[in-house]
Amino acid sequence: MSRESAEAKGRRYLTEGRLQVLEFGPGVIRATCRGDGAVHRLGWWHGRWGCSCPAGTFGRQCAHLVALRLVAVEPTFAAAGAWRAAAGRRDSVA
Ligand SMILES: [Zn+2]
Numbered sequence: 001m002s003r004e005s006a007e008a009k010g011r012r013y014l015t016e017g018r019l020q021v022l023e024f025g026p027g028v029i030r031a032t033c034r035g036d037g038a039v040h041r042l043g044w045w046h047g048r049w050g051c052s053c054p055a056g057t058f059g060r061q062c063a064h065l066v067a068l069r070l071v072a073v074e075p076t077f078a079a080a081g082a083w084r085a086a087a088g089r090r091d092s093v094a
Contacts, residue, residue, distance in 0.1 A: 006055075010066025019067045029072055033064035040064050044074055 004012075013019055013033055023030040029044040035053060042051035042064050049069070055062035 006061060006063045006066050009063035010070065013063060013067040014070055019064075019071070021068070021072070024072065025075065027075055029068070029075055031068050031072075033067055035064060042068055044072075049074075 013035070018034040019031060020033070021029065021031045023043075027045070030041070031043050033040050033042060033051075038053070040051055040053040040056070040062075042053075042056060043049075049061075049065050050056060051062050051064050053062050053064060056065060
């Protein structure tokens, strides 16, 4: 059996519903991902991606971060401003 790559594993985790995004805001993303046997905490904070799993703590792109980054981009303050602008437009229509 060939070893599954982090990329393939991340995609599988996402389709299996193992990723749960808890918080998404300006400058921070908090999520959990159920891996093989353990639930890991991961996200974006202090300007970088991080994960509590052994691979993630060494700054490597683990399968959990692959899954998260398929649905999220770095929450920059510019993106937050665009989000607020869109929300404002929606409020004015409602
Ligand atoms: Zn990880």
